[in-house]
Amino acid sequence: MPDILRMFSYPFMARAFAAGVAVALASSLLGVSLVLKRYSMIGDGLSHVSFGCLAIAAALNWSPLAVSLPVVTASAFLLLRLNESKRVYGDAAIALISTASLAVGVIVVSLTTGMNVDVYNYMFGSILSITQTDMILSIVIAVIVCGVFALLFHRIFAVTFDEPFSKATGLNTDVYNTLFALLTAVTIVVGMRLVGALLISGIIIFPPLAAMRVAKTFRKATVLSAIISVICFFAGLTMSFALNLPAGASVVALNAAVFIIMFAAGLISSAVMKRKV
Amino acid sequence: MRELLICKGATFSYEGMAVIKEADFTAFEGEYLCVTGENGSGKSTLIKGILGLKQPAAGKIEYAGGLKKREIGYLPQQAAVKKDFPAGVLEVALSGCLNGMGLRPFYNKADKERARECLELMGVYRLKNRSFGELSGGEQRRVLLARALCSAKRLLVLDEPVSGLDPSASRELYDTVKMLNEDRGITIIMVTHDIDAALTYANKILCLDCGKAFYGTPEEFSASHEGKKLYGGHRHA
Numbered sequence: 001m002p003d004i005l006r007m008f009s010y011p012f013m014a015r016a017f018a019a020g021v022a023v024a025l026a027s028s029l030l031g032v033s034l035v036l037k038r039y040s041m042i043g044d045g046l047s048h049v050s051f052g053c054l055a056i057a058a059a060l061n062w063s064p065l066a067v068s069l070p071v072v073t074a075s076a077f078l079l080l081r082l083n084e085s086k087r088v089y090g091d092a093a094i095a096l097i098s099t100a101s102l103a104v105g106v107i108v109v110s111l112t113t114g115m116n117v118d119v120y121n122y123m124f125g126s127i128l129s130i131t132q133t134d135m136i137l138s139i140v141i142a143v144i145v146c147g148v149f150a151l152l153f154h155r156i157f158a159v160t161f162d163e164p165f166s167k168a169t170g171l172n173t174d175v176y177n178t179l180f181a182l183l184t185a186v187t188i189v190v191g192m193r194l195v196g197a198l199l200i201s202g203i204i205i206f207p208p209l210a211a212m213r214v215a216k217t218f219r220k221a222t223v224l225s226a227i228i229s230v231i232c233f234f235a236g237l238t239m240s241f242a243l244n245l246p247a248g249a250s251v252v253a254l255n256a257a258v259f260i261i262m263f264a265a266g267l268i269s270s271a272v273m274k275r276k277v
Numbered sequence: 278m279r280e281l282l283i284c285k286g287a288t289f290s291y292e293g294m295a296v297i298k299e300a301d302f303t304a305f306e307g308e309y310l311c312v313t314g315e316n317g318s319g320k321s322t323l324i325k326g327i328l329g330l331k332q333p334a335a336g337k338i339e340y341a342g343g344l345k346k347r348e349i350g351y352l353p354q355q356a357a358v359k360k361d362f363p364a365g366v367l368e369v370a371l372s373g374c375l376n377g378m379g380l381r382p383f384y385n386k387a388d389k390e391r392a393r394e395c396l397e398l399m400g401v402y403r404l405k406n407r408s409f410g411e412l413s414g415g416e417q418r419r420v421l422l423a424r425a426l427c428s429a430k431r432l433l434v435l436d437e438p439v440s441g442l443d444p445s446a447s448r449e450l451y452d453t454v455k456m457l458n459e460d461r462g463i464t465i466i467m468v469t470h471d472i473d474a475a476l477t478y479a480n481k482i483l484c485l486d487c488g489k490a491f492y493g494t495p496e497e498f499s500a501s502h503e504g505k506k507l508y509g510g511h512r513h514a
Contacts, residue, residue, distance in 0.1 A: 036359075151382045161368075162372075169350065170345065170347030170376045171375060171376060217364065217365035218363055218368055219368070
């Protein structure tokens, strides 16, 4: 046990825990709405866009965040709009943007530095690379997302549940969609430094999907999703420290395990319910 | 009577094809307006136009008499709700109260009381702790109607409200809507295939057919060409 506690004595681990818990919280809250609005793959798509941006930023020696934040935000808007217009299928749109950005990123990387440790870190995350700025940014975004969910919870439910009804009865749905695109983009840009471009989807979609197996109301699903995500992150990072495993993969693997458990629990509880009826 | 909704030469089209051509009508406060017509005649399109979900290609639909969007209640024809959506019945009904809340972030006692009353009116209050996705089609319809009642302060727009309901439930629903119209003065705009009900309950009928619209009282409608056409194929005792 003292071994486990010792990990907090490393400053980089303390930063990783603080940033990670914050990102896990933000992504799992946003994830509930994204999954229910059929945007599960948006995290995956945007993280590849972010990868392309980081490659270009590194090549030009610009600040990674200054390039990726605006571009990823713009892509998030584009994807949400494309889906609304129904001219391109939402999932196809995400695949288009994501693979194109990945291709650009890989080309830029191979022309400049080559596939090195940095690229590996973008793809799979690195807790060592978390700076003080990343940590503060993660905490700020988590506080904003939590605040938005606390104050606008019922409206977020309404827009997620039935957008035409909300719009018809006077709710400004565009404001909520814009807010979601913005928060999702920032969360992904910050989160992918931690768990990596390939795994960021995992922390967005697994906690809500796991929660929805057992929770029957939106409120319960949202709260449970946040709890699952934070616990999985904490346990995953501890596991990676103790067993010397990659951090991002450990967190996502734990999330997957919790999903399977919840899936079984959901089946059992609905079987019990049926027997009662 | 005050004007509530004015439709002036509104034309709606999908990819260049006009579905509704120059529809003209005015809904007055306290009216019960039934919109009928064959499948594909543009009834749902008109409803979307009235609710501001689709912009007319020409002409316009205006709210009058100070009507605001947040005084409207709406029952969609088919809710695009997925089975696995974690939504409690009470959460769904309460969401109808959102449009009257202004900037207030949480529901207050009056909202909760209103949701309870509307669910009771639709006979589904006993389901309040159930998950919306687990309910039968008819039960879901009643819950969505309760939500529409929560949000309807002056105008209630119903798109085929009785589809999926059995005959006795349909009758109850028509009676409830009539009560809302007469006792609370809520204006009703209802899309229906049920010509009998339209002639019984409505005091104005809008019939959309072949892009041209008939607009008048039930008596005028029965005597009209469109009325005979629709009514003729609709034999009853």
